[in-house]
Amino acid sequence: MIIQKKDRDLYKLLLYVLGFLLLWEWLHPVNEITDTGNVHFFILFAAICFFLYYFDASWVFGTITKGIFILLVLHHLYFNMPLFRMQWLELFFQEVWINLLKIVNFEWYRLSDIFRSLLFFILLWLIIYLIQYWITVKKQIFIFYVMTILYITVLDTFTLYNGKFAIIRTVIVGFSLLGILYFIRLSEKEHLYEDKSLLYQWLKPLLLMIAGAAFFAYVLPKAGPIWPDPAPMIQSASESSSKQQIKKVGYGEDDSKLGGPFEQDNRIVFEAIVPVKQYWRIETKNIYTGKGWLSNNSKQAHDFMQDDVVPLNIHTEKNEIVNEASLVFQERYPHIVYPYGIEKISTNEDVFFSLDDFLEKITPISHQDGSKVALEAYTIQYRKPIFSVTKMSEVKDIEEAFKQSAFYLQHIDLPNELPDRVYQLAEEITKDKDNWFDKVKAVEKYFKTSNFVYDQQNVAMPKENEDYVDQFLFETQQGYCDNFSTSMVVLLRTIGIPARWAKGYTAGTRINMSGAERVYKITNNNAHSWVEVFFPNVGWVPFEPTKGFDNNASFDYDFINQKEELITELEEQKQQEQMPKERKKEMLGEDKQTAAASPSVWKQAKEKMTANWWKIVALLFVILIIGFWIYRIRSKWIPPLLIYTYRKKHDPSTFIKAYIVLLKQLDRIGLSREEGQTLRDYAHRIDRYFGTTLMSELTAEYEHYLYSGKQTTFDWCGQYPKWKELMKKTAG
Known part of the structure; x- marks a missing residue:
């Protein structure tokens, strides 16, 4: 600005204060309309940014100051360890790296809370830079002012946020800012920069007019609305245009009619202290109807006491190490949520437990009146199951007696109306595989690599004469876990592999970043379904076909293949020792050439990158900062x-x-x-x-x-x- 320095500093102070107040109107409602907490940290960050811009802090100093503030806030919110213990920084960069990979893989819905907070800080940083650019360089703020008005009116209309006073504040701040910026543009154009009193003469009537207009607008009587509230009208129109009822995401017992959209629900169900993240099982179902899942009507249950061994043997082998999981519930249900390999359950309440043999669902029962009890907290001892890939790969065919058993027939049963193209698709996917494990993995991989899309909103429900799985596989190819898991179970059953549908929760989000014990937060959004496949010599094995989700089960590939390779290598070494020296040199030369082009080089490079991931991230961050600084x-x-x-x-x-x-x-x-x-x-x-x-x-x-x-x-x-x-x- 062509204005004397003293006046220029006064103008800057006014402009930045008003710009901060305008931005504050964007941050104020966040605490009310979302589950975001600690908004005061973001407001303080905005104040620091404007403070640095006012004093013309160098770009390097400003970046370092803002970066340190962000790290301090994130440490305060998410890391339960001393500030000067550098381990938390390593955990932080590890978290950033993991979430960057999720972004690359388009798994944005799985971003952690700490990374979301970091992104919000960065977004706020960019917005503040734009505001100061508009104010000091372009001297125009009208677009941002209009956007602020629209933002508040939309929130006031469609959310619980009351924007009555926010609109008044925004009008006062916005018009003051527009008036001062207009004066600055005018003073530059007319060369009025030498007269110090002009700004004060301009501000007095401007502020008086704005304050008077706001006051009378507030106190004077107002006519009622000409049009009805648009929110109920839009909601009504939406409901009338679609017969689908949007369900709330979370655990439910009725799975007879699957399909349709889901509404997100961030309410916490329980928190789990557990050594390793894993899926949380509730029940299984085995009767597919073409529209959904039912369970066997015959009720058979086994009762057992606290600290008794749970009579649930679905795996042939388990790890020798006994783990312990402690669960505390905020939403209480009359069933047990348990990990694979469960052995014992204990709680402070006076209950025993009942295991449904068909659902494999565990229910706490009161000793006093025999009613179901929704426990607030309990502890589970478990040993992780061992899923031997070698043993599963040995299953190529089964005995005729097993094929005729009620167990086998029950878990390959399918509706007679299932379309033939479902059978044909399963045969096509598995035609090159000669054992059950490879076939199961091929079907699982089919959902991860094909054109299927994970979506909770745009999900169709099958029509009366339409099969749920057939619709998903060949028509929509768009849905959530129920679509993926049910379709995989049906495809496996068409080729004679026994499979069933399992329900529960995914591992959730880790909320502490230190210590051997890990604390996970499981919300209604973590409700999930997956697939269990029966291998005669291993038991029930979980698989995960849903796109964007990872199977937490540990597959043991044994060391048989490695042992055979080692024996072969020793035999070749003996043969080389008996060879003439010239032939040895030729072979060594060939080996070097082969090694130069061998994939092991890439494997080594990948291992080095994995081991030094934080250095790579730091280097990229430094390069990014240097590049931005050069541009700046x-x-x-x-x-x-x-x-x-x-x-x-x-x-x-x-x-x-x-x-x-x-x-x-x-x-x-x-x-x-x-x-x-x-x-x-x-x-x-x-x-x-x-x-x-x-x-x-x-x-x-x-x-x-x-x-x-x-x-x-x-x-x-x-x-x-x-x-x-x-x-x-x-x-x-």
């Missing part, structure tokens, strides 16, 4: 570069290019040419700013060069020193 100070290094470029050029057309480059550089440092302003007036303005006559002289030569027609007699060498001097001044 481009007005400093571009002039010397251009001066060096144009120093040896002598042709007349070079002057035109150099003059245009000078105009761009002036615009870059905030001395833009105003709309409708002539070149000569603009040149006089620049000369007043720098205290020279160089710009006017260059402009006169530029106009003479363009309009005189004597282009061949123009002497660029004589004008170069003037142009060079101006370019140096623009670089500071």
